[in-house]
Amino acid sequence: MLGLAALGLVAASPAAATGRGHVVSLSAPTRVVAGVPFDVTVRLRPTGRDTGPYVGTVSFSTDDRQVRALPPDYTFTRADGGVHTFTGVTLVGTGHHRLTVRDTRSHRLQDADRITVANAGAAIEGQVLANFDPVLGATVTVYDSVTGHALKSVRAESDRYRITGLPAGDVKVGAVVPGPYAPDFANDKDTLEQANVFTLLPGRTLTQSWDEPFGPYLDLERLYPQSSVRVGDDGVVVPTAVNDRGQVVGYHYGDVANEDRTPFIWQEGATTDLEGDWQPCAINNAGEIVGDPAYHWQDGALTVLATNSSVHRITENGWTGGTRYDADGDRIGPETAYVWRAGVRTDLVVSPAITRLASIGGQGCGIESHSTLRFQDVNDQGTFLGLGVTRDGVEASFVVERGRTRVLRDATGAMWGLDLNDAGQVAGAVQRHGTAPRAAIWADGRITQVHVPGLRADEASWATAINERGEAVVVTGSHLSEWPLGRTYLWQRGRLTLVGPKGLQTFANQVNDAGQVAGVALLDPAEGTRQAFVWQPGDLLMLGESGEGVAKVVDLSERGHVLALAYRSVAGADTPYALTWRMPPKPR
Incomplete structure (x- = not known):
């Protein structure tokens, strides 16, 4: 028990405190059990012959922030004779705590006891x-x-x-x-x-x-289902992109033998066919669609951007871009790269740094091409990312920004870029003097190689995607086209976070600004069973069922729409179809 003298308020005995003709003392157990109620007694004695019984009001307080119960304020009566016992006091936080009683009108009239609260176990x-x-x-x-x-x-x-x-x-x-x-x-x-x-x-x-x-x-309770939603009809359906509104684009045809493509847009179970024979490759939130050949579609109007060309990306403010090629599908020169916006095409001059454009591994954006590993891109600033060959015969990516061409190369190697964000950062890989490719980020004119711990000398790594926060997806494996490759990481300001549990083989090529990563996991290496997943720090969620034949995730929207290409057996033939899920991102 602490007297008022110990509190530095008045000179009084350690066992009592005085004020306005009375002295107060608090009697409490020295040791209690957390959560178990106990009693305390308060005594207020007059200090002089002419002082009557205490009839004031007292209140209790404690430094235990988890306190469960303290007595309410109490007003003494003459019948109390200055003594009252309070029941049900309950402290919860373990350790040493102070219990204080004081007169509500005079801060000088108070007393406190120290109580040890033991763990209840x-x-x-x-x-x-x-x-x-x-x-x-x-x-x-x-x-x-x-x-x-x-x-x-x-x-x-x-x-x-x-x-x-x-x-x-x-x-x-x-x-x-x-x-x-x-x-x-x-x-x-x-x-x-x-x-x-x-x-x-x-x-x-x-x-x-x-x-x-x-x-x-x-x-x-599940907030929303993780079961798959099938896109399109029962024929061959090849998905290519999804926007924040959940609109899916792609192309379909009746069966594997009939390859007359019909482009479509799908939303909430309704499929609308588009005119022409082409492959939609990208859609923005305004509903603008671009593809191969280089068409632009919006609100029923189809516009040709360039002949002998394809485009794989359109930004939210309408920038798109691509390269032109000859009738046999070969790129015909550095002057054939271009950007396009609002009906105006601007041809880009990339020489003399780049002498010719490199092959981009498939003209379209469907099954036969690197539909999500573009090697060419464009951002909201109209900056163009392409792949070319330098004057000394080195294959390297380049960016064209405001008429200036910059090759992604330093003294030790050249970089292949796979994704470009609005800040001009490029995700990809750098190959230095015959070594396996290593994941790298290009920013502010510099190549930064991503160090992946435990990577073998013959094992490659790639940065496959980058978001507007500069966070990149990094994958490991033997070769970019053989996936699931091995491990997937999220790279954030030089720090790598493993996507999914250790030992799970994964491949991811999508990341949005919320930090969600989408890809495919190899659940059974012996059977080759793959399943789509979406990951956010601390949370790996498998999508759909393992037997749905998911081959790859082709897109991820900012609002968590995941789009995947899958295969099913029809009359003994592997037939592509499309699946989608909505996994709203958690707040960051």
């Missing part, structure tokens, strides 16, 4: 479910049912959890799981206020039980 354990299926990676929190304070949280290593070192008394339990799940509170309640109350006893463990009364069980 209570515990709680159970399982986290979703539709009664086990769920991994949950964070389970125990709350004080009286105050609503979060007492303790743990991240479950499996679908089961155990939380120890809890106070005694009434608690509530809740869980959150990364991905498409709403928070859940036991037993199967939507909010903390609605949650059931459970009583913990010192030294005892409360265990989930299915016998009435039920022990605390957690059964989370």
Whole structure:
């Protein structure tokens, strides 16, 4: 017990404090158990013969931030004779705490005791479910049912959890799981206020039980389904792009033998065929579509951008660009790169730095081409990324910005660029003096090689995509076209974060500004079973079912629309079709 003298307020005995004719003393246990109520007694004695019984009001306070219960303000009566015992005081935070009583009108009339709060040794354990299926990676929190304070949280290593070192008394339990799940509170309640109350006893463990009364069980609800949505009809459907509105473009035809392509746009189950025989390659949020041949479609109007050409990208403000080639599909010279916007085409002069354009591995953006590994791109500033051959015969990427050509090359090697963001940063790979390609980022005129730990000398790495925050997807493997390759990382300001659990073979080529990464995981190497996934830090979510024949993810929107190319067997032939999912990103 601390006297007022110990508080530096008045000169008084250590056992009491005085003020306005009375002295106050607080009697409390020196040691209590967390969550177990206890009693305290307050005495106020007159200091002189002419002083009557104390009839003022006292209040309590404590430095325990988790305190569950303190007595309400109390006004003494003459019948009390200056003595009153208060019940139900409950401290929760373990350690040493101060309990103070004071007169509400005079700060000089107060006293305090130090109380040691011991751990109650209570515990709680159970399982986290979703539709009664086990769920991994949950964070389970125990709350004080009286105050609503979060007492303790743990991240479950499996679908089961155990939380120890809890106070005694009434608690509530809740869980959150990364991905498409709403928070859940036991037993199967939507909010903390609605949650059931459970009583913990010192030294005892409360265990989930299915016998009435039920022990605390957690059964989370999916916010949105992860099941696949099929795009288009039952024929051959090749998807190429999706925008933030969930509009999907691609082309389809009746069967594998009939290759007369019909371009289409699809949204929420409705397919609209577009005129002409061409492959849509990209769509922006305004509904502008470009493709191969170099057509531009919007609101039913089809415009030819250039002859003997294809374009693979259109930005949100309408920039697109590509290269022209001859009738046999060969690029015919450096002067044939161009950008286009709002009906105006601007041919780019890339010589003398680049003597000719390099092959881009397929003219279109469908099955036969690197539809998501473009080797050419354009950003919102009208900057063009291409691939060419230098005067000394080195194959290298280049950018053309405001009429200036810059080759992505330094003294030790040349870079192949795969993706370009609006800041002018390029993701790709650099090959130095005969070594395997290494993931690299080009920014501000410099090539920065990405160091991937544990990479073998014969193992390649590539930066396949980069978002507007400068975050890049990095993959490893033997060759870019053989995937799933090996490991996938998210590169952020020089730091690599592994995508998915260690040992899972993955390949990703999409990242949005929310930091979502989309790709394909190899679930069964022996059978070659692949499944699409979307990842955000701390959360890997498999999409659809493993038997759907997913081959590759072709696009990811800023709002979490994932688009994939898959194969199914029709009359003994592998037939392509399209699947899509919507996984809204978590706030950053």
